[in-house]
Amino acid sequence: MSPPSTLTQIDIYKLRKVCSVCSLRELCLPAGLDQRELAQIDQLVNRRQPVKRGDYLFRAGIELRSLYAIRTGFMKSCVLHEDGREQVAGFHMMGDLMGLDAISSNRHICDAVALEDSEVCEIPLSELEALSREIPSLQQHFHRIMSREIVRDYGVMLLLGSMKAEERLAAFLLNLSQRFAARGYSATEFNLRMTREEIGSYLGLKLETISRALSRFQEDGLIAVRNKRIKLTDIPALRALIGHQACGG
Amino acid sequence: MSPPSTLTQIDIYKLRKVCSVCSLRELCLPAGLDQRELAQIDQLVNRRQPVKRGDYLFRAGIELRSLYAIRTGFMKSCVLHEDGREQVAGFHMMGDLMGLDAISSNRHICDAVALEDSEVCEIPLSELEALSREIPSLQQHFHRIMSREIVRDYGVMLLLGSMKAEERLAAFLLNLSQRFAARGYSATEFNLRMTREEIGSYLGLKLETISRALSRFQEDGLIAVRNKRIKLTDIPALRALIGHQACGG
DNA sequence: CGAAAACTTGATGGGGCTCAATGCTTGTGG
DNA sequence: CCACAAGCATTGAGCCCCATCAAGTTTTCG
Numbered sequence: 001m002s003p004p005s006t007l008t009q010i011d012i013y014k015l016r017k018v019c020s021v022c023s024l025r026e027l028c029l030p031a032g033l034d035q036r037e038l039a040q041i042d043q044l045v046n047r048r049q050p051v052k053r054g055d056y057l058f059r060a061g062i063e064l065r066s067l068y069a070i071r072t073g074f075m076k077s078c079v080l081h082e083d084g085r086e087q088v089a090g091f092h093m094m095g096d097l098m099g100l101d102a103i104s105s106n107r108h109i110c111d112a113v114a115l116e117d118s119e120v121c122e123i124p125l126s127e128l129e130a131l132s133r134e135i136p137s138l139q140q141h142f143h144r145i146m147s148r149e150i151v152r153d154y155g156v157m158l159l160l161g162s163m164k165a166e167e168r169l170a171a172f173l174l175n176l177s178q179r180f181a182a183r184g185y186s187a188t189e190f191n192l193r194m195t196r197e198e199i200g201s202y203l204g205l206k207l208e209t210i211s212r213a214l215s216r217f218q219e220d221g222l223i224a225v226r227n228k229r230i231k232l233t234d235i236p237a238l239r240a241l242i243g244h245q246a247c248g249g
Numbered sequence: 250m251s252p253p254s255t256l257t258q259i260d261i262y263k264l265r266k267v268c269s270v271c272s273l274r275e276l277c278l279p280a281g282l283d284q285r286e287l288a289q290i291d292q293l294v295n296r297r298q299p300v301k302r303g304d305y306l307f308r309a310g311i312e313l314r315s316l317y318a319i320r321t322g323f324m325k326s327c328v329l330h331e332d333g334r335e336q337v338a339g340f341h342m343m344g345d346l347m348g349l350d351a352i353s354s355n356r357h358i359c360d361a362v363a364l365e366d367s368e369v370c371e372i373p374l375s376e377l378e379a380l381s382r383e384i385p386s387l388q389q390h391f392h393r394i395m396s397r398e399i400v401r402d403y404g405v406m407l408l409l410g411s412m413k414a415e416e417r418l419a420a421f422l423l424n425l426s427q428r429f430a431a432r433g434y435s436a437t438e439f440n441l442r443m444t445r446e447e448i449g450s451y452l453g454l455k456l457e458t459i460s461r462a463l464s465r466f467q468e469d470g471l472i473a474v475r476n477k478r479i480k481l482t483d484i485p486a487l488r489a490l491i492g493h494q495a496c497g498g
Numbered sequence: 499c500g501a502a503a504a505c506t507t508g509a510t511g512g513g514g515c516t517c518a519a520t521g522c523t524t525g526t527g528g
Numbered sequence: 529c530c531a532c533a534a535g536c537a538t539t540g541a542g543c544c545c546c547a548t549c550a551a552g553t554t555t556t557c558g
Contacts, residue, residue: 079403079406079407081407081411081492082492083491083492085407087407087411089403089406089407100399101399101400101403102396103392103393103395103396104393104396104397104399104400109403110403129385130385133382133383133385133388136379139381139382140378143352143378143395144352146352146395146396146399147352147395148353149399150349150398150402151350151353151354153399153402153405154350154358154359155328157336157338157402157405157409158328158330158336158338160409160410161336161452161453162336162453164546165545165546195504195505196504197504197505201410202410203410204409204410204411205546205547206546206547206548207504208505208506208507208546208548209545209546209547211505212546215507227504227505227554242332243331413513413514444537445536445538446536446537454514454515455514455516456536456537457514457515457538458514459537460537460538460539461514461538463537463538464538464539476522476536
């Protein structure tokens with residue numbers, strides 16, 4: 001748990017930790033930074049932190065301390081309603097930034113739970129804000145990340161408000177595919193880290209509906225699914241599924 | 250259209266225009282600014298701009314020029330899907346900031362349409378960013394506004410994903426009520442600026458469902474509705490409607 | 499290995515969509 | 529000022545998609 005003790009090992013440990021050589025650099029940080037700026041950002045991200053599967057990274061109601069960038073792993077965020085209603089608001093993977101919703105009130109409004117053993121970079125908000133006052137491209141990048149979250153939310157609203165069950169699921173699978181591809185993984189074959197129930201919660205459907213839709217996709221030759229392992233065998237057909245709502249004329 | 254010509258009138262015109270004496274100050278700007286900072290912000294908001302009912306403030310796909318703060322009036326934003334599907338993503342009123350979704354890609358993601366004759370303040374993004382680098386409290390305020398939009402979106406996702414028709418409508422009416430109240434208007438009696446179809450689009454329902462639910466609320470004594478005029482006569486009952494999903498145990 | 503969690507599949511019912519007809523409101527031009 | 533049209537709203541009837549309930553199977557994990 002504590003850093004290794006020899007000098008060489010410490011160096012490696014530090015190098016692995018710092019942002020400037022992090023493999024997620026393109027996802028987390030703006031391009032075009034000079035050495036000094038990168039060094040400042042390294043200091044900003046003051047610790048890497050493991051989160052075990054099932055553990056909470058933060059909980060709704062807790063005071064905002066930091067934002068968290070996911071280094072490895074897979075997480076979900078859940079919004080809670082007073083009456084105990086709960087809904088998955090998003091799934092988050094490598095390079096995603098979590099906690100943006102808490103800036104508004106200084107308290108987290110959703111739970112963040114690891115769906116597999118993960119590792120996050122903690123980013124104190126006040127320091128991020130201070131540094132982004134000095135580095136315009138960092139500021140712009142941060143604003144874009146927040147805006148991207150808003151865009152994503154609009155997409156989910158569209159999905160929830162106007163798509164049928166199979167359209168939603170197809171959109172969900174294609175979105176996952178795209179995000180894995182953007183991170184260098186296969187666009188056609190991956191593991192669903194979440195349960196059918198969690199998918200359903202995210203898509204405003206029940207787990208049985210998810211299960212049935214997956215079975216039907218498989219029957220129709222669009223996917224091959226075995227438990228959490230998914231293979232998209234006909235992406236164009238999945239695409240076609242979305243966007244042919246009633247086919248009126 | 251052009252400013253009046255006498256000196257006195259010009260002064261009034263300018264005063265009305267500038268942020269530091271704008272009646273929306275508390276909504277738009279952070280508290281605790283000194284004179285000099287307020288003056289800088291005045292310069293930032295370079296023009297007030299009328300938008301006639303039915304006119305577009307901006308359209309999806311158009312390059313982002315500025316953010317817009319609503320001074321008076323009422324607007325909607327609509328996300329568009331490739332296949333022509335369209336959905337109301339939000340209703341916006343006095344003090345709301347529009348265009349945040351466009352920061353991500355530098356292009357607007359949604360249409361913004363005035364639902365009644367309105368007036369907006371144009372805020373060039375690059376200048377806002379520049380100024381927020383100099384004024385920390387402005388920076389923080391801007392981040393909070395973006396975060397608040399994310400929080401709002403999560404609420405809509407919860408609504409769309411897990412509420413029944415009447416719960417959605419009750420939540421919608423209470424939300425409007427609260428926002429009007431926060432702006433000094435009646436919390437119990439107001440005009441719906443939008444059509445039933447637009448409400449339905451926002452709530453993921455059809456206009457007939459909205460109409461039926463409103464009629465039912467009226468039968469049950471929760472509201473009095475005549476066309477667009479709404480009176481909330483039993484707010485506690487409306488609140489109770491939300492959050493008693495299945496009433497299992 | 500055994501218990502709990504997760505998943506699949508079937509049967510049934512209901513909430514909201516669809517289609518349809520009618521009434522109301524608003525705006526426009528003669 | 530009225531007539532007319534177009535948009536908006538209300539209400540009804542029937543149907544379909546998805547939720548619900550239920551049972552059985554597989555997978556996961558301590």
